[in-house]
Amino acid sequence: MNSTKHDDLVLRTASAEDTKTIADLLGAAYQHEPRMSALLPDPAQRANKLPALFSLLLSQDHVDHGTEIAVRSQRPEAVAVWDRPGNQVPLLGRRLAHLPNLLSVFRWRLPEAARAIQTFNASDSHRPDEPHWHLFALGTAPHARGRGDARALLTSGLARADAHDTPVYLEATAHASVAHFQRFGFRVIHEFPIAGGLTAYGMWRPVGG
Numbered sequence: 001m002n003s004t005k006h007d008d009l010v011l012r013t014a015s016a017e018d019t020k021t022i023a024d025l026l027g028a029a030y031q032h033e034p035r036m037s038a039l040l041p042d043p044a045q046r047a048n049k050l051p052a053l054f055s056l057l058l059s060q061d062h063v064d065h066g067t068e069i070a071v072r073s074q075r076p077e078a079v080a081v082w083d084r085p086g087n088q089v090p091l092l093g094r095r096l097a098h099l100p101n102l103l104s105v106f107r108w109r110l111p112e113a114a115r116a117i118q119t120f121n122a123s124d125s126h127r128p129d130e131p132h133w134h135l136f137a138l139g140t141a142p143h144a145r146g147r148g149d150a151r152a153l154l155t156s157g158l159a160r161a162d163a164h165d166t167p168v169y170l171e172a173t174a175h176a177s178v179a180h181f182q183r184f185g186f187r188v189i190h191e192f193p194i195a196g197g198l199t200a201y202g203m204w205r206p207v208g209g
Helices: 016-029 034-039 043-060 092-097 099-105 110-125 149-163 175-182
Strands: 003-006 009-013 068-072 075-083 133-140 168-172 187-194 198-205
Touching: 009 149, 016 043, 016 068, 016 075, 016 133, 034 043, 034 110, 034 198, 043 099, 068 149, 075 149, 099 110, 110 187, 133 149, 149 168, 168 175, 175 198
Parallel strands: 133 168
Antiparallel strands: 003 009, 009 068, 068 075, 075 133, 168 198, 187 198
C-alpha cells in the first residue's frame, strides 16, 4: 500500500477493505452538497441514507478507482475518489440491474430513484472522450475541516495526473466550488441541468494546469 507523509498527515492509497470507511466519510462530508440535498431533501433521511448511496456508487460505478485517504493519528479524515483513465462509463442497463439496491436507498420510491439515475447518467454522458482522471468525490469529515487535508489529496492527485501526462475532469454544483477548483487550473467547459433545478459545471484541467 502506497503512502506519503506531510507532517502529521499521512496520505495512503485505499484498498477494497476501505470501502465502508470511504462511504461513511463521504456520507458525512456531503450532507449539505447541493446535488445530494436535491436527491435526498429530507435532512434526517439524507444523514441515514447517504453512506449507503456512496457505498452503492463505489461498488457499481466507480470500481476501478485510484482513491487516496488522508489520515491523522490513524483516523481517516478526508478522501479523494478518482476514476482511472479509460474507466468504462456505466451504461443505463448496468444501473437498472442495480435498481433494487438503489430503490432501497430511496425507500422504494421509484420517482426518487429514477431522478437519481437521471442525474448520474447526465454526469456520465458529459464526460469528455479524451482519456482523463475523473475526480468523482472529494470530502472531509466535518470535524476535520480547515486543516488542508482535502487540499493535500487534490494536490497529490493532480501531481499523479501530471506525472502521467493525463488531464483531469470533475463536476461542481456550486459557484464556490467552481471558484475553488479554478485556483488549481480547472476551467468550466460545459454546463448541464441535474436534479432539483441545479446546474452542474463540467471542469477540465489540462496537464500541468
